[in-house]
Amino acid sequence: MDSGKSEPFLRHVEKDVLIPKIMREKARVLCSDKVEAFTKCCQDSGLLMVVKCRNENAALKECLTLHYTNPTFYEECKQEYLKEREEFQRTGIPSKKRQQNVANSM
Template identity: 35%
Template sequence: MSTEELTPEQKQKLKEASRDGRLSFRKFGEHQLRREFKDIAIEKCRDHINAFGKCAQEQGLLVVFNCRQFNKDLNACMAIHNSNEAFEKYKQENEEALMKKIPGRKQDSNV
């Protein structure tokens, strides 16, 4: 059965079914917020990233052994700034921005 043979109701059902596979508007907004949060965490850990990168360039194949402490420091920093608890706090602080990122969502106005 081709799409030309479908009734408008059947076309609507197909359209709605295809939407289920995509990100919902709320999840899209949260995904965008998570991406911003991750970028902020990377900026906060920039010194650790640079130190590990410099060590890795200097050590070459021995990076696994000789840069272990830099790697631990980097992972500890990212664990602090990129944890689920920190994201939930960030999400609560930026709830208004999250609502703006959800397409088609109208803000409640106190008029």
């Protein structure tokens, strides 16, 4: 049953901090309509936002939780992280720095 392909080793910080960070960033993009609605409600409500924005907050939490608890989404983010890690190990340049260099060269 073993396909001969071993699972890459992930350190605690990678599993519990770095991959979840990618998940949060991607989930916020996928839930951008809910983020925008909650942000607008908060800006329009001032100090009463806790009371006035309950529905928007609940919708945002529901959308984010849907992604955070999805094993397929976790696996996608893990693969993205592993690809970035491999590229860093190959080049020694963090992905954000590589993206900046590409943007500056245009």
